[in-house]
Amino acid sequence: MDFKQSLTKRIVIVFALMSALVAGVFALGIVATVHVVERKLTTTTLAGGLHRLLAMDDISQWSHKPEKSELFFAEGGQGPLALTRQLAALPLGFQEIKFHGDDFYAMVESVAGRKYVLLRDQESLEQRERLLFIVVIVGFILSILLAVLLGRLLARRVMAPVIRLALQVRHRDQVIELAPPLRPDYAADEVGELALSFDQTLGRLRKTLSREKLFTSDVSHELRTPLMVLASSCELLLANPSLDARSSAQVSRIARASNEMRQLVETFLMLARKPQDAGIQATCTLREVADAQAEVWGRLIREKGLEFIYDPQGAGIATLNLTLLQSVMGNLLRNAWHYTDHGFVRLTLSECGFVVEDSGIGIPEEQRHAMFQPFVRGDEGRGEGLGLGLSLVQRICDQQQWQVQLTTREPNGCRFTVTLSQDEGGHPRELPAA
Structure with missing residues (x-):
């Protein structure tokens, strides 16, 4: 027991x-x-x-x-x-x-x-x-009453160092470099060994975070330059009047892919930083992001032979961060497009967020709780994806205090409901500008 x-x-x-x-x-x-x-x-x-x-x-x-x-x-x-x-x-x-x-x-x-x-x-x-x-x-x-009384007194004395250590770990920011080690505050006993283990683990965590910061800064510096070259080259090619229609379509796909990669790099950079240090700006409304995504993914969904339904009437007017909201909505639309072979994909806006529905293959009940974990895919036999799209959606929602919920449609398909941050009155909260 x-x-x-x-x-x-x-x-x-x-x-x-x-x-x-x-x-x-x-x-x-x-x-x-x-x-x-x-x-x-x-x-x-x-x-x-x-x-x-x-x-x-x-x-x-x-x-x-x-x-x-x-x-x-x-x-x-x-x-x-x-x-x-x-x-x-x-x-x-x-x-x-x-x-x-x-x-x-x-x-x-x-x-x-x-x-x-x-x-x-x-x-x-x-x-x-x-x-x-x-x-x-x-x-x-x-004797029993005395034992309980003595037990409480002894337990408090015995557990006092453990409780103190727990409070220190909970309330002190141990990740920053200036945080002092815990081990010197305790005697050379089991609690001291536990404090030493915390110090060692937090030391390794600091090193890991430092490597991650260096990696994200290197990625930012190294990828932005070639992406800018790709974007400018695509603009020059599209401006060439001698380019035939087929080549122009291919160049447009390259330009769109490079733009998505640039946005993805910016998204990962924002997620790698603390929210107060990320420089997140509220620059667009939900309707503006949805219109752009509907134009891009609506064409791809229709080219696949599916019906794309877009209902923007209930959108709110709060301003949000373009990169993060675009990543969330784009990944959900991509997921619906990828796993739907017949029927429709629907994007519906509301005062507090948006809903992406599809009539695709759906997700089994036993896999639904794990779909937002990294490297988890609904159908392993479809495409070459790594299963990171929904994980990225979950990370963005966690950082921005949004909520994403997955439910099953009847008779088949999925429904992803994204609720944006709300104030006390129940309205979408405007993200603070940097």
Whole structure:
């Protein structure tokens, strides 16, 4: 069984259970020991008392007083000393009997063929046992309460360094280079080793982030120049009047691909930086981005023999970042175009975002939760994609505090709903300009 309690509660529970076990064993031991000792003492005193009576010259000297705790009977005795039929049937030795409705200890001896019985009332012993039982129960309960109290105090002291370390890791920005190491603040124990492990892991994370920053800056510098060359060359070729229609279409495809690559590079650069350092500007509306994407992808979708439905009527007027919104919408439209062979692709704008629907092959229920993970594809046999489009969409939405949701259409197909950041009034939030 997997317990979900905190470590402090687990320590208290274990401490209380251990104390309950020890206290219970001791309580049972005390009760059993007292019971055995009382029985042996009663046996010894009854045997001694009976032997003293038998040593008397005249047994009739025994004063039979029923109100006393002991009663004496003898075979052939007269009056109160007379041995009843029940007592006469008792075997020799020590035993417990019920006599006249009360519980008694009985010691039976036989001397010269004559049976003697000495009885002792159990009431006084039972009272002592009840008192002992109450004392043991109260002691057991008090020991449990004391164990819980001590367990809480000890757990707080034991867990204090761990809680302190957790708060330091949670509230201190350990990724920046100026953050001091955690290890010197703790003793050379298990918590100190844990702090050292955090320092080592965070050190490796710093190095990884530094390499990523260098990589993204290198990519930005190295790819922008050839992309600008491609774009300018395509513009020059398209301006050439001697270029035939087929060649012009091919050059247009190259220009469009280079423009998409440039936007993709800018998107990755923005995602690699912190939102406050990325220089994200709100430069366009949802309708403007959707119009441009509908023009590009609408033509490709229709060329595939599909129906493209574009409904921009409900678009809001908030301004958003062109590169990020274009990447999200473009990847979703590309995904719909790629996985739809028959039917339609629909782009619908709303006050809070947009919806991309298709009548394609759909996504099985068991794969739906993993579709936004990197290198996960809906149909591995389709095309040469790496399965990074939806992962990029998820990363952009996470950074911009947007929401993307995947649902299944009936009888087949997918529906991607993107909800842009909203203010307290439920309206799309305008992204701050740099």
